[in-house]
């Protein structure tokens with residue numbers, strides 16, 4: 182646990198869920214505000230997890246129990262006292278409806294008050310800072326349901342997502358599970374799988390980029406837990422808020438679609454570390470250091486479908502492609518390795534995430550450096566060496582995973598690992614070349630197993646008054 186107080190500034194990829202500012206959504210279009218604030222606070226210039234500078238991220242944490250008071254916390258106070266709730270959505274949100282016993286002046290903590298905007302150029306949940314809880318769920322359209330039913334469903338889902346992300350109740354039959362909580366950085370993101378297009382008679386609109394991923398020799402894929410017509414990613418910094426959204430989305434599906442599979446994940450909770458830092462995975466590694474950052478000049482080009490000229494259908498403008506892999510970690514084997522062996526597998530220090538060739542988490546690794554015996558210090562098959570864009574024809578992706586733990590399986594080993602979600606403008610230039618390389622010889626491969634897979638076209642964000650996917654379904 183000593184690692185968690187690493188004195189150095191966290192990497193630009195820092196997840197930093199605990200920072201008062203870090204839970205902001207990132208990217209100029211993916212902004213966040215506190216309930217009750219009169220306008221949306223642009224994320225640019227904020228200490229957001231995926232794109233902030235280290236100086237921005239060294240701000241001390243604000244905790245519900247005290248410490249420095251953040252701007253958002255103040256906004257949360259405004260929201261709770263109902264100063265400007267109309268600006269958020271015009272409806273009384275949970276945050277504005279304290280129980281009779283509650284003190285009406287008690288502000289939400291910054292965690293509860295954080296709100297990510299539903300409408301925007303891109304859908305939320307892509308550049309948004311990692312949330313503590315996540316649900317990935319796919320639906321197949323029911324027999325007899327086609328384009329019309331799908332359009333109605335996406336309209337219902339979008340309205341539910343918009344309301345819940347603003348901290349409001351569902352339009353109908355709300356379950357009260359999120360009552361008392363603020364939006365808690367809830368995001369709901371929608372995508373379409375390959376099979377959706379035949380089901381809805383929209384084959385001509387199916388992007389080539391959705392062609393099924395190639396088989397990889399190390400795959401152990403469970404078809405029942407792979408792919409699906411429609412994909413929904415839910416993330417929030419509160420477990421009940423995330424569950425509430427999941428139930429609302431499932432109920433909205435009604436008779437139009439049935440759940441195909443569901444996976445539940447988590448990340449570190451806001452406030453758990455003394456300063457913002459990149460997330461750790463269940464192998465204990467700092468994971469996410471070298472993610473592309475929204476401040477990179479080529480970030481949009483790598484992650485989002487451009488306005489034109491990409492060969493994608495027009496409805497995918499400003500969208501992205503999500504590759505989802507349920508990757509089991511063979512933790513019993515991994516944990517038997519010595520620290521040195523674990524670090525050689527990745528090529529980075531477990532404690533700080535620094536390259537084995539020295540420096541801090543953000544230091545550029547020296548891939549040529551050898552020890553006194555002439556051996557490469559970062560082994561030739563180290564994961565962090567062979568996944569680099571410069572080793573893969575420039576391939577890059579934004580990794581935004583959740584960890585999972587589904588108990589102990591029949592063999593008595595933990596059913597735990599990574600719900601690997603990566604985002605890119607083109608999976609053939611992002612995930613595929615890197616996974617091909619990993620499949621051929623990654624030191625990490627011995628300790629992981631890909632158990633399920635999905636590829637989804639995630640359209641751009643909905644404008645005000647629009648629903649997600651409207652340009653496809655009504656185009």
Ligand code: HEM
Nearest residue numbers: 466467468469470471508527565568569570599615616629
């Ligand atoms: C359970 C499975 C995995 C674990 C535990 C894992 C862990 C890590 C760690 C610790 C790093 C170094 C820190 C960082 O830059 O984030 C890293 C880097 C990276 N990983 Fe993985 N990884 C896994 C699977 C994958 C998969 C399936 C892919 C893609 C096919 C992938 C792509 C990358 C990339 C692109 C980088 C950054 C390379 C760079 O830009 O320098 N990883 N991973």
